[in-house]
Amino acid sequence: WLWGLLFSVGLAIVAATQIAFIGWGVKISALDFQGFSGHSMRTAAVMPLLFYLTLQNASRSLRISGVLFGILFAAMMGFAVSAHDTHSASEAIGGCALGYAISLGFIALSRPMKQPALDHSVAVTIGFGVVAAIIGTTTLMTDRTYGWMTHIARSLSGTEKPYVREF
Numbered sequence: 001w002l003w004g005l006l007f008s009v010g011l012a013i014v015a016a017t018q019i020a021f022i023g024w025g026v027k028i029s030a031l032d033f034q035g036f037s038g039h040s041m042r043t044a045a046v047m048p049l050l051f052y053l054t055l056q057n058a059s060r061s062l063r064i065s066g067v068l069f070g071i072l073f074a075a076m077m078g079f080a081v082s083a084h085d086t087h088s089a090s091e092a093i094g095g096c097a098l099g100y101a102i103s104l105g106f107i108a109l110s111r112p113m114k115q116p117a118l119d120h121s122v123a124v125t126i127g128f129g130v131v132a133a134i135i136g137t138t139t140l141m142t143d144r145t146y147g148w149m150t151h152i153a154r155s156l157s158g159t160e161k162p163y164v165r166e167f
Helices: 002-024 038-054 060-083 089-110 120-140 142-157
Strands: none
Touching: 002 038, 002 089, 002 142, 038 060, 038 089, 060 089
């Protein structure tokens, strides 16, 4: 429940910044920042934690290596959305930073808690499922989610024409 709460707050922050831009044009021009990248945030919130939990019975160094791999994986997602002009570099970096705060914050907060016993075969299967879900949601749901946010932004701001990214 703790990670779900942190993740939900992260999603709300991403949505709020994107809705603020779409509806009112809120941005930081000097940084080319119009809202946190949801792709980057979700990947950074999930991948380090996924490896941390999957490797919970492994040595400390292997767990740290797994978390670092998850961080690198998320950074590659941030680079990908920036390279394909889906987001600016600052939006991708901001999304990663927000996601890292969620996953690493959860790891830090959960250390004193009793560790759940994971069956590695189940954990690996779940891990592949999560990766597939991330890939699926980043490719299949982007247009639908953007449409929802545009509708919400237009409804709240009363604007006829939403603000859009200029490339």
